Amino acid sequence: MQQIHISNLKDYVGQEITLQGWLFNKRSSGKVRFVILRDGTGYLQCVFFKGNVSEEIFDSADKLGQESSIEITGKVKEEPRAIGGFELDSTDLKIIQASQEYPITPKDHGIEFLLDNRHLWLRSKKQVAIMQVRHRIIKAIRDYFDERDYTLMDPPILTPNAVEGTSTLFETPYFDLGTAYLTQSGQLYAEAGAMALGKVYTFGPTFRAEKSKTRRHLTEFWMVEPEVAFADLDDNMDIAEEFLEYIVQTVLEEKDEELKILERDTSMLQNVKRPMPRITYDEAVELLHKNGVEFEWGKDLGGTDETLVSNQFDKPVMVHRYPAEVKAFYMKRDPENNNLALALDVLAPEGYGEIIGGSQREDNLDELLDRIKEHNLPQDTFEWYLDLRRYGTVPHSGFGLGLERTVSWICGLDHLREAIPFPRMIYRNTP
RNA sequence: UCCGCGAUAGCUCAAUGGUAGAGCAUUCGGCUGUUAACCGAAGGGUUGUAAGUUCGAGUCUUACUCGCGGAGCCA
Incomplete structure (x- = not known):
């Protein structure tokens, strides 16, 4: 299988592609939801608009826990507001495994905890x-x-x-x-x-x-x-x-x-x-x-x-x-x-x-x-x-x-x- | 081995010897462009262990356990 990675997205601008990785972070704002995908080569903001995807997918884009393994399909576009300069206008989201209560949250942690993890x-x-x-x-x-x-x-x-x-x-x-x-x-x-x-x-x-x-x-x-x-x-x-x-x-x-x-x-x-x-x-x-x-x-x-x-x-x-x-x-x-x-x-x-x-x-x-x-x-x-x-x-x-x-x-x-x-x-x- | 500091919610931290608190995370609700998003609500605790002082200990005393920082030694 030919894999596409975030590090070479610039070759795919305007194309619909599928990426595999982990959910790094997410944000939501009513009718639009942002999922930050991480694949080891970079970070990509994937946008889900209500109406562009099924109710079920729109829902899971908000409910998924940090570090869930996922596969996202969408169209690559340049977007200066997003991390890395690209964004994925997403049409599909497949859950490989839904991760719950990932221990390392986006806030501060002590060194002992981090080393244990x-x-x-x-x-x-x-x-x-x-x-x-x-x-x-x-x-x-x-x-x-x-x-x-x-x-x-x-x-x-x-x-x-x-x-x-x-x-x-x-x-x-x-x-x-x-x-x-x-x-x-x-x-x-x-x-x-x-x-x-x-x-x-x-x-x-x-x-x-x-x-x-x-x-x-x-x-x-x-x-x-x-x-x-x-x-x-x-x-x-x-x-x-x-x-x-x-x-x-x-x-x-x-x-x-x-x-x-x-x-x-x-x-x-x-x-x-x-x-x-x-x-x-x-x-x-x-x-x-x-x-x-x-x-x-x-x-x-x-x-x-x-x-x-x-x-x-x-x-x-x-x-x-x-x-x-x-x-x-x-x-x-x-x-x-x-x-x-x-x-x-x-x-x-x-x-x-x-x-x-x-x-x-x-x-x-x-x-x-x-x-x-x-x-x-x-x-x-x-x-x-x-x-x-x-x-x-x-x-x-x-x-x-x-x-x-x-x-x-x-x-x-x-x-x-x-x-x-x-x-x-x-x-x-x-x- | 020696010296110093620390241990409270899953995580990071508050709390004059007098009812155990907040943020993040989780669950529920709201918001059409968020950037560790935000706003509202809920659940979550044998305060490292053991003993002591006290009417009363997260707070004071002692011992122990674990961790962090530094010294010595080295890359």
């Missing part, structure tokens, strides 16, 4: 817009790498050990092999991929069992992680800024309607173009001191510190060369200062914080062995990773971009839970 909340205008932007971001991410000869290589979800040692992991029994953990990053596997394929990226769900209870955390979130052989920290930053520019500019061009629905002020997003500022950790600390923040050199930047630093710029800022102490074991030390790691964080503007974290990796076998010992990590489970340094090691770099944080930033959301269809948080794993 997330499966229905997704039908709301803003949530539909967010999901469409999320989809376009995912496509932009894949297009960016695919068009530049990267190979998508999926890492395992079940892993035998912690990638970064520090974070708490979800555990699950694994047959006779003891405990398996849900991955918190595909990075180590991406490094193996980069040695096989040159340029790779992983893109999948990752899991953190930390009891983080903030608007910037989920226990299950999606991360894309490119990894490139023969790339140093500067190359890494070049990729990160071109990547971000590509994603943001693509979404601005192709999803402006959705961003309008979300009431996103896009002026700051327009600025996301190369070159982007690059400052060292030392310079970031200096910036904090200059703004009266008591910050001790050697600590990692906290959420409020990140906001203060990023507020000094009108586009994303890259902070590089962090104290090695606070960073992961696999990061290469700065040859010019052994206390620093060749790490890279990208802070989004407008208080959205860290959206990218990456580094140049330690490619020297002996150095890496020392790091593993320093961090008290079990060397035997990392033997395969050490092999990458034994057999044709090369300088290589990569980073991870948090998908939900990126969606949240571009959509201007105030919480990550709206950036993913079914959010998983410490006190919620339903629906």
